[in-house]
Amino acid sequence: MLAIKLAYxxxxxxxxxTWLNVFVLSLSFLVIIWHRGIINGWDRQARNDTMNQEIGGGQYWHENYDPYDPFTLTDAHGIIHEKLQSDDNYAPVLVAQATIYPGGRVQSVLLKGIEPAQKVLTIPTEYLESDAVEIPVMLGSRMAENNKLKIGDFVTVRWRDANGTFDAADAKVVHIFKTNVPMIDNGQMWVSLKRLQKIMQMDGEATMVVTSQDITSAQDLPHWLFKDYSILLKEFDEMIKMKNVGGLVMWFVLLLLAWIAIFxxxxxxxxxxxxxxxxxxxxxMTRGQVIRIFTIEGAMHGILAAILAAIYGAPLLYLQAVKGMSMPEGTDDMGLVISDTIYPYYTIGLVVVTAMVVLITTTIVSFLPTRRISKMNPTDAIRGKIQ
Amino acid sequence: MENSKIISIEGLIKWFPIGGGKFTALNDINLTFGKGEFAGLVGPSGSGKTTLLNIIGSLDAPSEGKATVLGQSIGELSHKKAAKLRNEHLGFIFQTYNLLPVYSVYENVEFPLLLLGKNAEERKKAVMDALEWVGLTDKIKSRPAQLSGGECQRVAVARAMVKKPVIVLADEPTANLDAENSHNILQTMEKLNSELKTTFIFATHDEKVKKYLHRKVSLFDGKVSQDELVEKVGNG
Structure with missing residues (x-):
């Protein structure tokens, strides 16, 4: 108690x-938590967007469908099972290979047919509702940017139908949507399901059926295999894990700055x-008592910093978690898959673990230099003669 | 000199390693000090005054010989036992005051009592008494930086005396003070010596201090060159 009293x-x-040191340390606290919150929020948002815009609650795949083998795609379609007909819980998607010729160049694309009125995925498929002569298509912003296509532009599309016959027609870009899910953007062209079925000679057929997020588990059906969202997100989750390891480096660097400040x-x-x-x-006083006081002083910097960070940091972090952080225009051009606004995501675990790690390590770092005290000659120390 | 010997030094030698050899700071010192003495170790710079004072204060240990303070052999004390001896029975006054800069006058004087584990009531009474002895009761909230040199040294005296130690060791206590402040401090210490029977041992080469001493132990080149009792006719 005496050591605590004297240290205080x-x-x-x-x-x-003291307050300057505490303020600097509290900033470290805050930046560490904020940085992890941004990363968590980014990952969480990307995961949610992937579920909302691509995966849904899960997907029924046609038995021949293998997304990693494009050569099987021509055979990966079949009549939609009667239980999987388009409604609020099911969105059939037909996938077909095609070639487009934007500005005289050749570009391979995947045509994806989807019901314009579907409610399962949160992409603006309603724009595909059209009786126009040209095929109305919708593109993601990266796809549009890469191919220099704008709303209203025409582009020639060439495909090979179910009977092996090549055909071509003009498509009109009716909408460009922004998404941070690259799998529905890069090299993809969205078309009305009926229109694609018609031009591909695949009436009533689909490659996959996306289920709503109310249906996260289901039995396989004849010729249709159910893949739940955890299977579909497996690679995504592994990528996040890998990214988290990378993020730890930044976390460690920030922690190191806090340690250096204390040291x-x-x-x-x-x-x-x-x-x-x-x-x-x-x-x-014994040397041990002096060492204890100095160590507690260092540790108290950490405690005061945590309290100060909570006082001014909690409202700031909360505000940003609610309002989000707007990302500058052009992040897409840098190859970053990121939404317009990132909402940092803080968990109690994140705050508690960060606080504990910072407090424990700053206490250790506070102790290390104090070991010099035990080697000090008090008669020299009294006169301030130690160099 | 009082009869009861509280400090006994026999054949004390202190040397410090310098380069490949050694420098002998104290050589064959034999001294005793009794309770209630007002004595001084006098001599020029480098004569070994501070070294001897540090050994008596258990801040340093003899290289050879024996120094016994209040029945405890300084050379044989562990760090903890030496700290206990200083904590309970010794008071220190330094040339540069060595007040804790972030503490107020009250907190500086209270500090030794905190180490002794006295309760708040005891501490308050003792601190106020000590500050009254040195005439600083109106400055209890001031920080050392807000005090004059003389006031700082009076706080240091109060801090040394607050626990009513058996021995107070003062190393050049007036070196940074003007004549008037020096006399005030010395009169205060002399008064405390006579009232509380505290033994004061000074290390000094200041003529002003020498006038107050009741016993002068002269050191020269690490040896006792003279040990004399001074006939006191009046103060100063």
């Missing part, structure tokens, strides 16, 4: 110096306060 008295007595304060403190240390020993 020393800290409060040091006034502005520097302690080293400077022990050097500058050597007269005080010598006096403490002359007045009857």
């Amino acid at each position: 008295r020393n800290l409060i007595g040091a006034g502005l110096r 520097d304060t302690q080293v400077l403190s022990i050097f500058r306060r050597q007269k005080e240390i010598g006096t403490d020993i002359a007045l009857g």
Whole structure:
């Protein structure tokens, strides 16, 4: 108790110096939590968007469908099972290979037919509802950018139908949507399901049926195999895990800055306060007591910083979690898959673990320089003669 | 000199390693000090005054010989036992005051009592008494930086005396003070010596201090060159 009392008295007595150190450390606290919150929010948002815009609650795949083998795609279609007909819970998607010729160039694409009125995926398929002569198509913004296509542009599409006959027609870009799910953007062209079935000579057929998020588990049906969202997100989740390992490096760097701030304060403190240390020993303190006081002082910096960070940081972090953080235009051009606004996501676990790690490690870092005290000659320390 | 010997030094030698050799700071010192003495170790710079004072204060240990303070052999004390001896029975006054800069006057004087584990009521009474002895009751909330040199040294005296130690060791206590402040401090210490029977041992080469001493132990080149009792006619 005495050590705590004296350490507290020393800290409060040091006034502005203490509060500057505490403020810097509290900033480290906040940046560490904020950084993890942004990463978590980004991952969470990407996962949610992937489910909302691509995967749904799960997918029925035609038995021949293998997304990793494009050569099987021509055979990966079949009559939609009667239980999987398009409604609020099912959105059949027909996938077909095609070639487009934007600006005289050749580009392979996947045509994806989907019911314009579907409610399962949150992509603006209603734009595909059209009786126009040209095929109304919808593109993701990256696809449109890569092929220099704008709304209203025409592009020639060439495909090979179910009977092996090549055919071509003009498609009109009716809508360009922004998404941070690359799998529904890059190299994809969205078409009305009926229109695609018609031009492919595949009436009533689909390659997959996306289920709503109310249906996350289901039995396989004849020729249709159910893949739940955990299977479909497996690669995504593994990628997040890998990214988290990378994120730990940043987390560690920020923590290192906090440690250096504490270590520097302690080293400077022990050097500058050597007269005080010598006096403490002359007045009857043991070296162990002095070391304890200095270590507790360092640890108290961490505790005060945590309290200060909670006072001014919690409202800031909360505000940003609610309002989100707008990302600048052009992040797509840098190859970053990111939404317009990122909502940081903080968990109690994140805050508690960060606080504990910072507190424990700053205590250890506070202790390390104080070991010099045990080697100090008190008679030299009293006169401030130690270099 | 009082009869009861509280400090006994026999054949004390202290040397420090310098380069490949050693420098002998104290050589064959034999001294005793009794309770209630007002004595001084006098001599020029480098004569070994502070070294001897540090050994008596258990901040340093003899290289050879024996120094016994209040029945405890300094050379044989562990760090903890030496700290206990200083904590319970010794008071220190330094040339540069060595007050804790972030503490108020009250907190500086209270500090030794905290180490002794006194309760808040005991501490308050003792601190106020000590500050009254040195005439600083109106400055209890001031920080050392807000005090003059003389006031700082009076706080240091109060801090040394607050626990009513058996021995107070003062290393050049007036070196940074003007004549008037020096006399005030010395009069205060002399008064405390006579009232509380505390033994004061000074290390000094200041003529102003020498006038107050009741016993002068002269050191020269690490040896006792003279040990004399001073006939006191009046203060100063």
